[in-house]
Amino acid sequence: SISAQNPDISGDRQSGQDVRTQNVMACQAVSNIVKTSLGPVGLDKMLVDDIGDVTITNDGATILRMLEVEHPAAKVLVELAELQDREVGDGTTSVVIVAAELLKRANDLVRNKIHPTSIISGYRLAMRESCKYIEEKLVTKVEKLGKVPLINCAKTSMSSKLISGDSDFFANLVVEAVLSVKMTNQRGEIKYPIKGINILKAHGQSARDSYLLNGYALNTGRAAQGMPLRVSPAKIACLDFNLQKTKMQLGVQVVVNDPRELEKIRQREADMTKERIEKLLKAGANVILTTKGIDDMALKYFVEAGAIAVRRVRKEDMRHVAKATGATLVTTFADMEGEETFDPAHLGSADEVVEERIADDDVILIKGTKTSSAVSLILRGANDYMLDEMERALHDALCIVKRTLESNTVVAGGGAVESALSVYLEHLATTLGSREQLAIAEFADALLIIPKVLAVNAAKDATELVAKLRAYHHTAQTKADKKHYSSMGLDLVNGTIRNNLEAGVIEPAMSKVKIIQFATEAAITILRIDDMIKLVKDESQGEE
């Protein structure tokens, strides 16, 4: 009835089914890239960027971030992975795979003349039902949370990573680290600020020689060799300014007529810093950390006083140190009278501060901090790539342990939740007499992609395993006495089905819920698009 002519715009416009198919294809391509890295037997990717830096990783979010995807719809998926990384910290690969599968199936439905809006409402219903089902039927409360479930969660998260061989060892390390930074804030809430866990990477020795260190580690050495290696008990001053020769600010000119005056001005410049240092030492400080520099000339005074001075400390580290030791980060010495003084109350304290050698690096360790505890994980490994990947894996595991502690509930891993939901939703779909029925059935099928990919990556017969899995879950949901079957999942090493809850393959429930929510939201966002307008870059400026 109305002509489908394109308006004159400086760019391309596509609409209707073409756009949807194209968007879905782009998402599919993204998902295919990360697909093979899912699960305990997933493989790693080697990424080389434009300056030749190499990253070897198994982490979905990292892979996608490095890809620099350009297609706008595919970008939605990349953002999705980042969102999952931020909100949960793990499950980034799963969320992308599920979203892409949902889209693929939705596109097939649209081709069969189902209106996208019907599919969208179907997906939304399915999502809500899934989350409800997980929370009502599938979760297991971890009462009082002993260490065992925490370690298991960490192990599950690590199982797909490089360090899976030593997952027992690292899981213990991670759980201990998280538990040791536990703190209660003013409102009485218990928090686990995993940012307080400092991860240091050092070359050499094997991964198994990594260890947890009580105390905060600064990745720099003392400023001068003459300083003591160990100070105990330590009074720590945290400074945020230069201890260099005082310079006049811009706009102040020094004009002298007499050469002797010049000498005096130079002397004065040096003395100002000297006075400051004396004030510090007088207040009782014997460890001085600054984010800025310290002149060699100034170092001499610290050496004489037998204090440790450390320069160029990262600001972030400084903040953690200040928090842990109870020190105040001092930006200037000025007081309310307009003079310069240093208040001893600004000093933090720790049992001891020592410099140690780890591999080839000198590291300052602050042990026995007063107000809250800080820990450092020292990672050892053969090369940079391995250390980087270990750090990423540990970050995921730390997040997972934290989430488990916060949410208190876990679900079985290894495709158990997805299969259970799939069976449940399929049944739900048949009870609905509306247009949403088809969409919900497809949603149910789409979830099976997780166990399928898991099995394929492990080189097992996906069809047979998934069929078996579904059979178990069907029994669990229909027979009241077989309820425990609901935690049946894949055993990818032996290629069989087992009770993953008992086998210790568990994940925090919150992670699963978020995966389903985020993936559905992203799929809906892309599905709703039926028009794409791409404007060309305005490059004509320079011509003529």
Next chain:
Amino acid sequence: MAAVAAPMASKPRGSKAESFVDNKRREDIRFANINSARAVSDAVRTSLGPKGMDKMISTANGEVIITNDGATILNKMEVLQPAAKMLVELSKSQDSAAGDGTTTVVVIAGALLKECQSLLTNGIHPTVISDSLHKACGKAIDILTAMAVPVELTDRDSLVKSASTSLNSKVVSQYSTLLAPLAVDAVLSVIDPEKPEIVDLRDIKIVKKLGGTVDDTHTVKGLVFDKKVSRAAGGPTRVENAKIAVIQFQISPPKTDIEQSIVVSDYTQMDRILKEERNYILGMIKKIKATGCNVLLIQKSILRDAVTDLSLHYLAKAKIMVIKDVERDEIEFVTKTLNCLPIANIEHFRAEKLGHADLVEEASLGDGKILKITGIKDMGRTTSVLVRGSNQLVLDEAERSLHDALCVVRCLVSKRFLIAGGGAPEIELSRQLGAWAKVLHGMEGYCVKSFAEALEVIPYTLAENAGLNPIAIVTELRNKHAQGEINAGINVRKGQITNILEENVVQPLLVSTSAITLATECVRMILKIDDIVTVR
């Protein structure tokens, strides 16, 4: 160069350095204009209505926008043809006049143009068509006004209903139960009893913050800033019984001009300079402290640092909370809300210029932090809304949708009439105008009939977008209206014709009338153009 230009002119699309090439002179300019304007209207047609789809626009600088809002789509599309640009402007003016119905107005204009095209082919003079359209439009407004239902501002339910009608077509439609009452309350709270007809939407501040879901969106009774408290020197982050000063000067040492400089010739003077700097700042801070002020909002300054490390340190010691980089255009809103006066110079810093609040607090939200000022004494008539969203695209769209909903409520405040939605008013207009056309004489009657038919595009498109059979639906709708059910409309959710007022699908009268008037005027203007002259 000429050789390059020639093939470009013959193939305007797809080349990089593209500009509008006037190669249509040979054809009738009028038809060319109508065609390109219709193409624009076509482009937004699929996003009309509650089941409309979204557009993804990837702009020249790589930014991606996903939206359903007609004005935004057209604004970002960068159309080149001058007549097509008029439609973009049309959508903008609907946005400023009513705030909602930006897609509707363009779709109606497109349909009117199509009818005009056939009228022109039949040899009717453009001026006659234009005048008839003007007449028909006037009549249409009368009919709409007769259909409208008066609404009182105390009738919160009706207001919420119309706000949710507007929200239902957006990406955030699932949150309409949350956002609609929010929009209504926000608008109602800023109405000045002395000027009850006028709502200034600038009194409603929408603050976007990434993270969480749209569910977490809420109004804040007080002020919200997407800012952190400056605490480089460890100043307070929570102040109770706050006395707030909004200052437009800087707390930093004065800078010398480029030409001037301070000359030091003696080492003792060096100490003096440093000391003077400290005393200068200390003096300012003591003055501030003396008024009892404990929260400072500092306007952004490009000339000088608003605060230095030293002044922050002093402020922290004086236990004064500092929020810096408040945008210049926010100052008016802030002072109005806090019921305080902005202070432009330290000499004018007096206690009576301060605002009072129970609590100023930095709250952490997921990744970032925001600042909340609550419990403001003698708070001005303003409202702040904190919008959350899981990604930037959703967040932006949520803001646009909320803006539309606010506009809808504003329309109802300035013109307190409601009208049914779901295509009911358009089909009723079409019926009544069609009947009226029969009693008119000559060409006019013919043109008014075409006008009447053009309005059917709205129900037609609504049905089409919802995946229903448009012809069957429009015919049934016409039938219902002929039987006198003037509120029968398309119920998109159920996929059938029902009394749309009972389904709570309502919109402000102003949106409909403004859409029809603006669309008609735009079409009349396009009709009257018979030549394009490109001036370089």
